[in-house]
Amino acid sequence: MSILLDKRSKILVQGITGREGSFHTEQMLNYPSKVVAGVTPKKGGTLFLDKVPIFDSVEEAVKETGANVSVIFVPPFACQDAIFEAIFAKIKLIICITEGVSLHEMADVYSFLKTKKDIRLIGPNCPGVIVPGVCKAGIMPANAFMPGPVGIVSRSGTLTYEISYLLTSNGIGQSTVVGIGGDPVIGTTFKDVLMLFERDSQTELVFLIGEIGGTDEEDACEFIREMTKPVVAFISGASAPEGKRMGHAGAIVYGKMGSVQSKIEAFRSAGVIVAESIDDLLNIAKKSLGVVRTSRESKQHLFEYYISQIEGRDFSGRF
Amino acid sequence: MRLFEYQAKSILSEYLNVPKGVIIDKENVDQVVTKLNFPCVLKAQVKVGGRGKAGGVLKVKDSNELKNALEKLFSMEIKGEKVNRILAEELIDIDRELYFSVIFYRPSRRYMMVFCKEGGVDIEQLAEAKPDAINKVKVDPIIGIKDFMIRNLIKDFELYNILNQFVKSAYKIFVEKDLVMLEINPLVITKNKEVICADAKVEFDDNALYKHPEFEAFLEQSEIEARKLGFSFVPLEGDIGILGNGAGLVLATIDSVTRAGGKCANFLDIGGGAKAERVKSALKFLVEQKKLKGILINVFGGITRADEVAKGLLEFEEEQKLNLPVVVRLSGTKAEEGLEMLKERFEIVSSLRDGAKKIVELVNQ
Numbered sequence: 001m002s003i004l005l006d007k008r009s010k011i012l013v014q015g016i017t018g019r020e021g022s023f024h025t026e027q028m029l030n031y032p033s034k035v036v037a038g039v040t041p042k043k044g045g046t047l048f049l050d051k052v053p054i055f056d057s058v059e060e061a062v063k064e065t066g067a068n069v070s071v072i073f074v075p076p077f078a079c080q081d082a083i084f085e086a087i088f089a090k091i092k093l094i095i096c097i098t099e100g101v102s103l104h105e106m107a108d109v110y111s112f113l114k115t116k117k118d119i120r121l122i123g124p125n126c127p128g129v130i131v132p133g134v135c136k137a138g139i140m141p142a143n144a145f146m147p148g149p150v151g152i153v154s155r156s157g158t159l160t161y162e163i164s165y166l167l168t169s170n171g172i173g174q175s176t177v178v179g180i181g182g183d184p185v186i187g188t189t190f191k192d193v194l195m196l197f198e199r200d201s202q203t204e205l206v207f208l209i210g211e212i213g214g215t216d217e218e219d220a221c222e223f224i225r226e227m228t229k230p231v232v233a234f235i236s237g238a239s240a241p242e243g244k245r246m247g248h249a250g251a252i253v254y255g256k257m258g259s260v261q262s263k264i265e266a267f268r269s270a271g272v273i274v275a276e277s278i279d280d281l282l283n284i285a286k287k288s289l290g291v292v293r294t295s296r297e298s299k300q301h302l303f304e305y306y307i308s309q310i311e312g313r314d315f316s317g318r319f
Numbered sequence: 320m321r322l323f324e325y326q327a328k329s330i331l332s333e334y335l336n337v338p339k340g341v342i343i344d345k346e347n348v349d350q351v352v353t354k355l356n357f358p359c360v361l362k363a364q365v366k367v368g369g370r371g372k373a374g375g376v377l378k379v380k381d382s383n384e385l386k387n388a389l390e391k392l393f394s395m396e397i398k399g400e401k402v403n404r405i406l407a408e409e410l411i412d413i414d415r416e417l418y419f420s421v422i423f424y425r426p427s428r429r430y431m432m433v434f435c436k437e438g439g440v441d442i443e444q445l446a447e448a449k450p451d452a453i454n455k456v457k458v459d460p461i462i463g464i465k466d467f468m469i470r471n472l473i474k475d476f477e478l479y480n481i482l483n484q485f486v487k488s489a490y491k492i493f494v495e496k497d498l499v500m501l502e503i504n505p506l507v508i509t510k511n512k513e514v515i516c517a518d519a520k521v522e523f524d525d526n527a528l529y530k531h532p533e534f535e536a537f538l539e540q541s542e543i544e545a546r547k548l549g550f551s552f553v554p555l556e557g558d559i560g561i562l563g564n565g566a567g568l569v570l571a572t573i574d575s576v577t578r579a580g581g582k583c584a585n586f587l588d589i590g591g592g593a594k595a596e597r598v599k600s601a602l603k604f605l606v607e608q609k610k611l612k613g614i615l616i617n618v619f620g621g622i623t624r625a626d627e628v629a630k631g632l633l634e635f636e637e638e639q640k641l642n643l644p645v646v647v648r649l650s651g652t653k654a655e656e657g658l659e660m661l662k663e664r665f666e667i668v669s670s671l672r673d674g675a676k677k678i679v680e681l682v683n684q
């Protein structure tokens with residue numbers, strides 16, 4: 001099993017003839033994912049790589065091919081339009097790769113999507129979703145992944161590849177890897193993906209890869225408390241200098257929320273193990289998967305085990 | 320992008336009242352001075368907070384005081400920012416000072432309006448001491464602003480009548496101009512019941528720049544340069560140059576080098592889908608910034624192709640011989656091709672940890 005995608009997923013690519021769209025559609029086809037259609041207005045009726053039909057509209061593409069997942073590669077100025085086109089064509093899973101979509105345009109999309117419970121948007125500015133060995137809807141390099149028990153959800157694209165590759169080269173595979181994107185407004189959050197991993201029979205351990213800024217990590221903690229599966233987190237940017245502050249208006253609204261410290265504290269109080277480095281993630285995965293497999297103990301036992309593993313380490317100077 | 324006060328006010332003046340003012344820079348002092356009416360107030364233009372406390376705002380009575388005040392302000396540095404421009408404004412007849420802001424509220428992906436009857440003070444301190452004095456109302460972008468929201472925000476019917484139109488106009492600017500933050504502190508009500516934005520802080524959404532050619536004039540030269548080249552760059556204190564792709568990975572690379580005992584000289588994200596040309600110009604930009612002792616390149620190709628990165632690196636090296644250690648770590652899309660191109664000329668490592676260790680070792684030799 002997997003989350004979001006499976007072997008029946010039929011992928012549509014919006015912006016299939018652009019530079020990024022064409023390159024990555026070919027990579028997806030080689031994975032092999034089922035890319036059944038492309039959309040580029042005015043290029044309807046032609047074929048991509050002599051095999052994938054191109055349509056003028058998403059509606060037409062869905063009617064002809066039954067596509068149920070759309071991957072969007074259109075430039076930022078056309079991106080809101082492309083997302084709405086996919087929503088109105090009733091695509092159930094919309095994955096937006098485009099980087100640089102304006103905040104207010106995404107805020108409108110987000111607000112509208114709140115009224116459409118059966119449609120899920122991932123991104124924008126994300127690497128997409130991959131179910132190793134089964135289906136790839138996005139831009140991740142295939143060789144970094146292999147099938148296995150670790151579910152990964154991340155705000156950072158390249159860091160996801162880095163961590164997956166480290167696991168893969170150490171023989172630990174992934175169930176599904178989801179890049180949710182690092183923009184201020186994204187469709188699917190950590191919490192949404194964690195809920196899916198909790199129900200997924202293939203996922204035994206969840207990696208949550210966050211970064212400084214925003215409060216999605218803090219927000220996810222409420223749900224993590226209720227999860228039966230262990231969650232391990234890594235936050236990048238711990239040594240980065242303080243970024244541009246939001247000024248007074250931001251400070252009085254957000255308080256300390258969003259800082260590395262606030263994220264770490266929220267994780268700790270929800271029972272999440274916070275990895276010190278990428279290598280630390282690997283070590284924790286090795287140990288905890290061993291425990292999960294051999295004893296199938298309760299969540300409480302697992303956490304006690306983790307704590308025993310990290311005892312004696314100095315947390316105070318870590319961040 | 321954060322704007323200077325005078326830029327923010329030029330944007331606001333389309334729908335709102337701002338004091339009459341002129342901008343003075345070192346070159347135009349003589350021409351501008353003749354146009355001033357006295358008394359007036361001089362305000363140093365910097366993009367950091369706490370300007371008033373630092374002495375960056377001066378009241379002047381006449382042209383004698385003006386010369387000294389200008390000299391004093393132009394020689395100031397406020398929280399590391401030099402004062403290159405000064406805004407000279409008419410004095411306004413203040414009856415009440417209030418606080419108003421609209422920001423993008425990330426946790427609920429909505430806009431939030433913030434109002435306080437006590438403006439002109441240190442609002443952060445007030446928020447801590449008297450949190451109840453600060454009213455907040457969320458606005459769904461699709462519904463927009465309604466009168467009941469403004470009533471809930473102001474919580475005072477007399478003020479509501481005076482401010483209703485102001486709040487609507489401010490919200491309109493926030494949306495139309497693609498702002499992330501708009502803060503008016505103090506928001507002044509004059510004795511004639513006129514509503515005037517005495518100070519303004521505005522942050523603009525960079526992703527929307529293509530829709531607003533009027534903002535392009537506000538970009539600083541260095542910002543234009545980096546934008547043209549297509550990467551983001553933040554200088555840091557250390558001596559190890561960092562080049563990577565994707566903000567998260569670059570941050571993690573800096574974390575790794577720091578942990579290995581090194582000090583990074585910068586944050587440089589070449590962005591998604593970088594071609595050889597961009598990699599080359601990013602490297603050029605990097606070595607021009609400061610004296611480096613080594614460079615660590617960490618690229619994990621996804622939408623970026625590692626062979627393009629390798630090509631850019633080779634082209635750069637051919638033009639400009641590098642006499643410092645360069646450690647390269649390439650993975651992902653087209654990494655094999657990229658590594659094949661680089662293996663004889665550069666130190667290649669296979670993991671981030673090895674790369675961080677190696678560069679720190681080489682730099683310390």
